[in-house]
Amino acid sequence: MCAITLADVEVRVVVFTLWENRLQVLLRPLDSTDHWSLPGLPASREHSLEETAAECVEALTGQNEIYLEQLYTYGEPDRQPDSQLISVAYFALLAASSLSSDRIEQAQAAWHPVDQMPELVWDHAEILTYALRRLRYKLEYSAVGFELLPDTFTLSELQHTYELILGEKLDKRNFRRRILEAGIIEPTSGRRSGEGRPAQLYQYRPDAVAEVKARRLFP
Amino acid sequence: MCAITLADVEVRVVVFTLWENRLQVLLRPLDSTDHWSLPGLPASREHSLEETAAECVEALTGQNEIYLEQLYTYGEPDRQPDSQLISVAYFALLAASSLSSDRIEQAQAAWHPVDQMPELVWDHAEILTYALRRLRYKLEYSAVGFELLPDTFTLSELQHTYELILGEKLDKRNFRRRILEAGIIEPTSGRRSGEGRPAQLYQYRPDAVAEVKARRLFP
DNA sequence: CCAAAAGTGTTCTATGTACACCCATGC
DNA sequence: GCATGGGTGTACATAGAACACTTTTGG
Numbered sequence: 001m002c003a004i005t006l007a008d009v010e011v012r013v014v015v016f017t018l019w020e021n022r023l024q025v026l027l028r029p030l031d032s033t034d035h036w037s038l039p040g041l042p043a044s045r046e047h048s049l050e051e052t053a054a055e056c057v058e059a060l061t062g063q064n065e066i067y068l069e070q071l072y073t074y075g076e077p078d079r080q081p082d083s084q085l086i087s088v089a090y091f092a093l094l095a096a097s098s099l100s101s102d103r104i105e106q107a108q109a110a111w112h113p114v115d116q117m118p119e120l121v122w123d124h125a126e127i128l129t130y131a132l133r134r135l136r137y138k139l140e141y142s143a144v145g146f147e148l149l150p151d152t153f154t155l156s157e158l159q160h161t162y163e164l165i166l167g168e169k170l171d172k173r174n175f176r177r178r179i180l181e182a183g184i185i186e187p188t189s190g191r192r193s194g195e196g197r198p199a200q201l202y203q204y205r206p207d208a209v210a211e212v213k214a215r216r217l218f219p
Numbered sequence: 220m221c222a223i224t225l226a227d228v229e230v231r232v233v234v235f236t237l238w239e240n241r242l243q244v245l246l247r248p249l250d251s252t253d254h255w256s257l258p259g260l261p262a263s264r265e266h267s268l269e270e271t272a273a274e275c276v277e278a279l280t281g282q283n284e285i286y287l288e289q290l291y292t293y294g295e296p297d298r299q300p301d302s303q304l305i306s307v308a309y310f311a312l313l314a315a316s317s318l319s320s321d322r323i324e325q326a327q328a329a330w331h332p333v334d335q336m337p338e339l340v341w342d343h344a345e346i347l348t349y350a351l352r353r354l355r356y357k358l359e360y361s362a363v364g365f366e367l368l369p370d371t372f373t374l375s376e377l378q379h380t381y382e383l384i385l386g387e388k389l390d391k392r393n394f395r396r397r398i399l400e401a402g403i404i405e406p407t408s409g410r411r412s413g414e415g416r417p418a419q420l421y422q423y424r425p426d427a428v429a430e431v432k433a434r435r436l437f438p
Numbered sequence: 439c440c441a442a443a444a445g446t447g448t449t450c451t452a453t454g455t456a457c458a459c460c461c462a463t464g465c
Numbered sequence: 466g467c468a469t470g471g472g473t474g475t476a477c478a479t480a481g482a483a484c485a486c487t488t489t490t491g492g
Binding site: 008043049070072086088 | 295
């Protein structure tokens with residue numbers, strides 16, 4: 001019959017990134033087991049839940065301008081024995097270019113491909129599965145894909161990002177048409193040369209990012 | 220720097236119903252102000268958050284088989300001075316037939332039409348606005364409308380429900396075709412007679428309800 | 439000149455939208 | 466028999482899906 005207080009509440013974050021051509025998730029080892037857990041921080045009285053989630057990602061990666069969205073709040077008795085009762089789960093998207101791995105190693109954290117997950121503690125596998133579902137679902141209607149890419153990118157890179165996350169091949173012409181008609185990215189003056197014909201570089205329109213945030217499908 | 224514990228956490232529920240041909244929300248007066256608040260209960264160590272939300276609705280309405288879905292978790296410093304810091308918000312749909320108003324009166328609670336909201340405390344207006352947005356959004360792709368109706372209903376009643384919530388007129392033939400093709404309701408043997416030609420009564424297919432729950436767009 | 443990736447339009451299909459009349463009953 | 470709400474089909478527009486070749490560069 002004890003009341004529930006903030007010491008019973010934590011924030012957990014599912015951090016996605018693209019690395020070595022795979023969608024990966026940041027995990028931390030749990031002491032005294034060979035299981036891994038989603039990184040988290042206890043909730044605090046001074047900061048909002050979203051600020052705490054951002055802090056958690058920054059502490060591990062050094063990034064503080066990231067895409068962050070609340071997922072769901074888990075609160076069943078005994079879901080995390082010996083840890084907080086209530087987890088407010090977020091998911092985050094991190095641009096691959098910006099993985100300063102020093103802090104990650106210090107925290108003994110590591111990236112794991114989503115298709116080769118190690119054993120996770122408690123209900124964290126469930127949280128991860130849900131985060132992945134939401135990420136895929138969100139890609140289909142809101143074009144958050146570029147949050148995983150550096151500031152400028154080619155349309156092919158963007159398409160490969162989508163294909164990796166959705167796990168299926170997409171038609172090049174249809175993909176380009178849809179993305180460009182949505183008006184969320186614009187060409188820059190740059191080009192990327194490599195093998196083959198050089199590609200136009202694009203960036204997301206800052207005002208489009210503001211529009212998407214203003215829509216707030218989830219507040 | 221005090222830690223946050225369960226005493227800082229509550230569940231709030233936005234309970235919708237149809238009554239007198241209007242979409243209404245259940246509110247409770249806040250002592251010592253002329254403002255109203257969303258009904259809620261403190262989180263507990265013995266029950267899941269969803270169970271607590273269900274309990275909260277049952278305590279006021281006597282109903283325990285209702286549609287319930289987690290909305291969002293609000294946790295900003297000072298968002299609810301003199302009350303819990305963190306609110307896990309749910310929304311609930313209640314069949315209009317089942318409004319036993321005794322308990323509601325005992326709790327001094329009352330139904331308020333969504334288009335004539337009184338002043339709400341703290342950020343509860345924001346929570347309500349979001350709940351309404353999610354309800355409308357959800358109607359468009361998942362046919363939860365019948366949760367607001369009694370066990371059997373006519374297609375016209377269902378359409379009126381949709382029109383009330385969405386705030387726009389719908390085409391009768393298109394509405395019927397879409398709902399029937401979705402396969403979530405089936406005709407019963409009953410008919411409703413009143414003025415005009417008697418109407419076929421429908422019920423939702425119990426297995427379809429199970430399917431929808433299995434899909435779990437939000438876990 | 440050839441390998442390698444970038445870039446570009448059109449046809450077809452499916453889905454959604456607009457729209458008007460007959461039907462069964464109670465009074 | 467008439468007023469009242471219940472029930473039905475079709476033509477059109479729009480959005481999405483399938484599909485193959487030319488272009489530009491580096492080696």
